[in-house]
Amino acid sequence: MRVKVFQDILEANDRLAEMNRKTLAKHGVVAANLIGAPGCGKTTLLERTLVMLLERANLRPGVIEGDLETSRDAERIAACGVPAVQINTQGGCHLDAAMIQAVLGDLALDGIDVLFIENVGNLVCPADYNLGESFKVALVSVTEGDDKPAKYPVIFRRAEAAIITKMDLIEHTDFSVDMALRYMRAANPNLKSFALSAKTGHGMETWVEWLEKKVRDQGAK
Numbered sequence: 571m572r573v574k575v576f577q578d579i580l581e582a583n584d585r586l587a588e589m590n591r592k593t594l595a596k597h598g599v600v601a602a603n604l605i606g607a608p609g610c611g612k613t614t615l616l617e618r619t620l621v622m623l624l625e626r627a628n629l630r631p632g633v634i635e636g637d638l639e640t641s642r643d644a645e646r647i648a649a650c651g652v653p654a655v656q657i658n659t660q661g662g663c664h665l666d667a668a669m670i671q672a673v674l675g676d677l678a679l680d681g682i683d684v685l686f687i688e689n690v691g692n693l694v695c696p697a698d699y700n701l702g703e704s705f706k707v708a709l710v711s712v713t714e715g716d717d718k719p720a721k722y723p724v725i726f727r728r729a730e731a732a733i734i735t736k737m738d739l740i741e742h743t744d745f746s747v748d749m750a751l752r753y754m755r756a757a758n759p760n761l762k763s764f765a766l767s768a769k770t771g772h773g774m775e776t777w778v779e780w781l782e783k784k785v786r787d788q789g790a791k
């Protein structure tokens with residue numbers, strides 16, 4: 571019976587996600603749902619990405635920042651000078667479509683081309699909850715171990731892109747990029763992958779170029 575109840579919850583969430591998708595499409599917004607474990611570098615990647623997007627001036631970004639309790643990440647994002655709203659899940663382990671629906675009206679969507687949704691730090695629960703995003707991006711840092719994609723394949727299966735973060739630290743770890751990529755491809759042969767350091771900026775250009783092309787291809791504005 572538990573399984574049935576969970577399915578009902580997910581189906582109800584999917585219906586709301588579809589409404590969000592239509593709202594975003596109406597305003598020509600492409601939304602990326604960023605998913606990764608706590609401390610994998612989601613906010614740092616986002617900060618660096620926002621700075622680069624603002625410099626390049628091809629896309630106008632916006633952010634929905636998910637957090638368990640605090641507004642620390644939202645403050646970091648707001649400091650980048652982009653429209654941002656925050657969702658506190660009050661301890662909940664993932665964002666859901668209803669939470670996104672509740673804040674979409676707080677953003678001037680016509681002025682946004684790409685909307686980043688930083689999910690709650692968690693590799694498991696966020697994979698099940700569609701938000702109405704255009705695509706999911708899974709993050710794994712070199713300090714977490716290269717077997718993460720083998721142990722948590724679902725998010726890599728459902729993601730369109732995966733990013734190996736904190737490459738500046740790789741020499742201090744046993745992380746093998748080849749192994750991580752092999753596990754990712756086993757989960758999802760079509761996964762687009764990036765290895766970068768948001769701290770040094772190395773590899774960021776490739777990611778941002780892919781993102782710009784993706785948004786141009788999908789966005790309606």
Ligand code: MG
Nearest residue numbers: 612613643688
């Ligand atoms: Mg964060």
